[in-house]
Amino acid sequence: MEKPFIVIVLLIVAVLSVWDIASDWSTTGFGLHIALEALLLIGAGTGMALVLRQWLRLRRKTTELQQDLTRVSQLNEQYRLEARQFAEGLQGSIDRQMDRWKLSEAEKQVAYLLIKGFSTKEVAELRNTSEKTVRQQCTQIYRKANLEGRADLAAFFLEDLLSPPGQ
Numbered sequence: 001m002e003k004p005f006i007v008i009v010l011l012i013v014a015v016l017s018v019w020d021i022a023s024d025w026s027t028t029g030f031g032l033h034i035a036l037e038a039l040l041l042i043g044a045g046t047g048m049a050l051v052l053r054q055w056l057r058l059r060r061k062t063t064e065l066q067q068d069l070t071r072v073s074q075l076n077e078q079y080r081l082e083a084r085q086f087a088e089g090l091q092g093s094i095d096r097q098m099d100r101w102k103l104s105e106a107e108k109q110v111a112y113l114l115i116k117g118f119s120t121k122e123v124a125e126l127r128n129t130s131e132k133t134v135r136q137q138c139t140q141i142y143r144k145a146n147l148e149g150r151a152d153l154a155a156f157f158l159e160d161l162l163s164p165p166g167q
């Protein structure tokens with residue numbers, strides 16, 4: 001257990017003060033010099049006690065904060081695991097629906113990017129293809145899914161997820 005440096009210094013001052021008082025007492029008896037050294041000893045002892053008390057409080061608070069951090073980290077990891085499981089389930093559900101619509105792999109990729117909110121221009125850049133090709137794929141996706149457009153595509157998958165609870 002690491003002790004604060006100031007406590008060690010004050011302890012040394014206190015020990016030396018006791019030694020000095022004892023040696024002075026045996027030669028000169030009680031006097032002003034011994035009274036001042038006694039005050040120094042009391043001051044060093046009080047300072048050491050106060051610093052040690054504060055240090056122990058800080059150690060206890062640090063331990064509490066470390067425990068809180070561990071607890072929050074565990075909750076965060078649990079949330080991430082649940083979110084990952086949910087996302088994997090949602091991914092599987094979306095994949096199955098796209099299979100029912102008989103979308104090609106390229107159309108599936110485009111559909112996912114549209115659901116994520118990318119524009120046709122961004123989809124074209126991401127897929128390294130022309131915007132015209134992406135627009136044609138969009139038309140095929142909407143036709144096969146019997147949907148009106150991008151908003152309907154996103155709503156098809158997200159509507160139930162974003163409904164207020166109980167509806």
